[in-house]
Amino acid sequence: MKAPLVCAVLALLMAVVQCDPDFRQLMQQCMQETQVTEADLKDFMAGGMQANAKENLKCYAKCLMEKQGHMANGQFNAQALLDTLKKVPQMKDNIDEITSGVEACKNIKGTNECDTAFKVTMCLKEHKATPRPH
Numbered sequence: 718m719k720a721p722l723v724c725a726v727l728a729l730l731m732a733v734v735q736c737d738p739d740f741r742q743l744m745q746q747c748m749q750e751t752q753v754t755e756a757d758l759k760d761f762m763a764g765g766m767q768a769n770a771k772e773n774l775k776c777y778a779k780c781l782m783e784k785q786g787h788m789a790n791g792q793f794n795a796q797a798l799l800d801t802l803k804k805v806p807q808m809k810d811n812i813d814e815i816t817s818g819v820e821a822c823k824n825i826k827g828t829n830e831c832d833t834a835f836k837v838t839m840c841l842k843e844h845k846a847t848p849r850p851h
Contacts, residue, residue, distance in 0.1 A: 747780035766842065770835060775827075779834035791830035793837045795823035818844030 748754065751773045761774060782788035787798045799819055802808045808815060822840035827833035 743781060743784045747777050747784065750780055751776040753777040766839070772831060775831040775835035778838045779831045782834050782838075788830075788834055788837075791833055793823060793825070793833065795819045 753773050753776075757771070757774060761770060779788060782793070785801070787794055787801070799816060802815055803812060818841060821844050822837050825833065825836045825840055827836045
């Protein structure tokens with residue numbers, strides 16, 4: 718999978734703000750930890766990012782959120798995500814919409830920590846509270 722597509726997938730999935738070398742390293746670590754392949758990510762995107770993701774993809778979302786400091790002990794840290802997004806120049810024009818979306822998603826709970834991370838991510842996507850790929 719080409720790097721821009723990976724970045725776009727992850728921007729939508731994880732509310733990441735950039736796809737820099739450090740983030741690519743986090744992606745690789747989480748892919749190894751959760752046994753998610755690039756094909757899994759591509760299939761998920763091709764399927765319209767539906768909520769019926771495999772458990773390992775949900776755990777991938779959790780892994781990335783934890784490594785970015787946006788989730789700890791199964792709890793989504795909305796303020797940490799907002800603090801990260803406020804530092805991104807392309808996000809500044811949409812910060813009110815993003816804040817509203819993050820607020821709408823901050824108390825979502827799943828059946829386990831992986832499910833919570835995934836449900837929060839899907840909520841953020843639905844509320845357009847994630848960076849948009851260029």
